Amino acid sequence: MATARSFWKGHLRLALVTIPIRLVSATASEDKVALHQVDRKTKQRIRYQKVAGEGGRVVPQSDIVQGYELDDGNYVLLEPDELDKLKLNTRHTVELTEFVEACSIDPLYFDNPYYVLPDGDVAEEGYRIIRDALRATKKYGIGQLTIRGRENLIAMKPCGDGLLIETLRYASEVRDADAIFSDIGTGKLRPELIDMAKKLIDERTRKFDPSEFKNHYAEALRALVKEKVAGGLATEVAGGSDEPSGGTVIDFMEALRRSTGKSKTKSSGGRAKTAASAQKREPTKREPSKAQKRKTRGR
Structure with missing residues (x-):
């Protein structure tokens, strides 16, 4: 064993x-990177003292006991041996x-x-x-x-x-979900959207393997620290942008179609062809012809 x-x-x-x-x-907490508060000028770590009262009097450990706060703000003091008797x-x-x-x-x-x-x-x-x-x-x-x-x-x-x-x-430690979600609407959703979302879930369903996921922030933070120790310039943390990749998709149905690899409908097919034709014509508008280039060089 x-x-x-x-x-x-x-x-x-x-x-x-x-x-x-x-x-x-x-x-285990091995993957967590511990950061401490440090004085920028002296580079010394910030320490905390146990103080009491408005004057901030430092209290020695031997004078510290447990206390139960009453409604009027006073405390009932409980000695260690009293707690042990429970x-x-x-x-x-x-x-x-x-x-x-x-x-x-x-x-x-x-x-x-x-x-x-x-x-x-x-x-x-x-x-x-x-x-x-x-x-x-x-x-x-x-x-x-x-x-x-x-x-x-x-x-x-x-x-x-x-x-x-x-x-x-x-x-008593769990908040009531019904109260938290009470403002969420209950209107009927379009069935085709739910069907496409279900298809997307089915396509991406697999056995959970936590080893496939990495703590990207911890890795980037370690790399940043290593670079600073080596005397290099600080670099932007990888994945620093909070914006979703691929741009902003406004139409939810179109987003689901793209995610599931679903082909566009016939009505959108005409728009796709038009866009493709426009792309073919686009270079002639942007790039000057050979004659124009020769004329420019002649100037």
Whole structure:
């Protein structure tokens, strides 16, 4: 089994079955380019201090505690040992309390993914049994887990040869879509436009492969930094224009026709021929004849 650094250790509980597990982050930030605020004159990095009051008095770390703000603006101070006494079972245990259909969770609720690994050889058999049972039933296990002081709603599902936990947003953290989209019109659309859009989707449908996509901004930013280090002139970031390529297409149906490779209608065919004829005549208007060129040289 490949070694991976775990940031949480505890137990997975299903009814009377308890399995020691550990969590490993499923995401990496290697492709992100970190930029810092720097003083232009001294080229020193900007640092932040923890201050209090209007005078900006710097507060030492030993004097900083957690506080809950009341409606009147005052705070109830909470000491670290008081917070530690809030014994949450989910701090050390993930208990799967119910199971739901895999497709019943709106993707809007998914937050952060974490790989789940058995913690020790003894735990592997039970781990694999739960994994295979979830895969066979096509269900997600639902429970709660405390990570970094916050209790999260989670969904557990099979992932390759192992298990994956995804933290979920609570219902109160998701805004109502109906209210957001209430101003969008409901008038009837032209069926031919929908048909062409469906054809375009069908033509471009393929298996999702994230490796085909690159972070162009990160690559361009690294190239810019490398050029500056080498002492060259700064260049414009690749793809700097926000305008869509190919010009602005005003007619939506024509845009769909072009996208799907659909031939123009008979009525537009006449216009196409006329445009082609105009293009043939165009050079005679723009370019001077040989006689005109000789006459010009004679002058």
